[in-house]
Amino acid sequence: MKAYTGTVARNYERDRVKEAIWHMEQLYMRNLVSSWPRGASVLDVPVGSGRFLPIYREFGIEATGIDASPEMLAAARKKDERAALFTGNAEQINLPAKSVDYAVCWRLAHLVPPESLARIIPELMRVTRQRAIIQFFSLRRKKSALRSVLGPLVASLRGEPWAHIPNYEHETVDVERAICGAGANINRVELLPDRRYMPTVYVVACD
Numbered sequence: 198m199k200a201y202t203g204t205v206a207r208n209y210e211r212d213r214v215k216e217a218i219w220h221m222e223q224l225y226m227r228n229l230v231s232s233w234p235r236g237a238s239v240l241d242v243p244v245g246s247g248r249f250l251p252i253y254r255e256f257g258i259e260a261t262g263i264d265a266s267p268e269m270l271a272a273a274r275k276k277d278e279r280a281a282l283f284t285g286n287a288e289q290i291n292l293p294a295k296s297v298d299y300a301v302c303w304r305l306a307h308l309v310p311p312e313s314l315a316r317i318i319p320e321l322m323r324v325t326r327q328r329a330i331i332q333f334f335s336l337r338r339k340k341s342a343l344r345s346v347l348g349p350l351v352a353s354l355r356g357e358p359w360a361h362i363p364n365y366e367h368e369t370v371d372v373e374r375a376i377c378g379a380g381a382n383i384n385r386v387e388l389l390p391d392r393r394y395m396p397t398v399y400v401v402a403c404d
C-alpha cells in the first residue's frame with residue numbers, strides 16, 4: 198500500500214503518539230496480552246511499525262509480524278530483532294491453518310474495502326487456534342451529512358498526515374457475518390473510550 202512508504206513510514210509512530218488514542222490502545226493491548234500464557238504465539242497483521250512487539254516480548258509471547266510495506270517492517274525490526282517479520286498480504290496469509298494461538302489485526306479495516314475485509318476475516322480465523330483480536334475505527338455509525346464532509350476537511354486543515362489515506366466504513370452486520378461464516382464466535386465486543394475515533398475491538402473465539 199503506497200500510503201505507508203517513504204516519510205509516512207519513517208514518521209508513522211512519531212506522528213501518531215501525539216494522540217491519546219494511541220496510548221489507550223497500547224494500554225488495552227498490554228492488559229490483554231498480560232493474560233495470555235507465556236510461550237503462546239501471536240500473528241500481528243499488519244504489524245506496521247511494530248508498536249506491540251515490546252509488549253509481546255515482555256510477556257513471553259512469540260511474535261510473527263506480517264505487513265504489506267517493507268518500510269514499515271524495517272521500523273518494526275528495530276523494535277524487536279528476534280520477531281519473525283515478513284512482507285505479505287492479510288488477504289492471503291502465508292501460514293498453515295491453526296498455526297498461531299492468537300492473531301491481532303489492528304488499524305487495518307478502515308484501509309480496505311468491504312470485499313477485502315471479507316477475505317481478511319476468514320484468513321485470520323483460518324490461521325488462529327484461540328483468539329483473534331480485530332480493531333475497527335470505522336464501523337458504520339449514524340453520522341450527520343455535514344460531519345461526513347467536514348471530517349476529512351478538518352483533518353487536512355489540521356495537517357494530520359493521515360488525512361489523505363482512504364477511510365472505509367464497514368457495516369457491523371458484514372463483519373459479524375464474516376466471522377460467523379468462518380465458523381468462529383464473537384467472544385466480546387469492546388468500545389475504547391475515545392469519542393472522536395470510537396475504536397471497537399472484536400475478540401473472536403476461533404477454537
Ligand SMILES: C[S@@+](CC[C@H](N)C(=O)[O-])C[C@H]1O[C@@H](n2cnc3c(N)ncnc32)[C@H](O)[C@@H]1O
Pocket residue numbers: 198201242243244245246248263264265266269285286287288302303304305308
Ligand atoms: C495504520 S497502519 C497499522 C499498523 C499497526 N497495526 C498499528 O496499529 O499501528 C496500517 C498498516 O497496514 C499495512 N497494510 C495495508 N494493507 C495491507 C494488507 N492487505 N496486508 C498487510 N498489510 C497491509 C500498511 O502497510 C500499514 O503498515
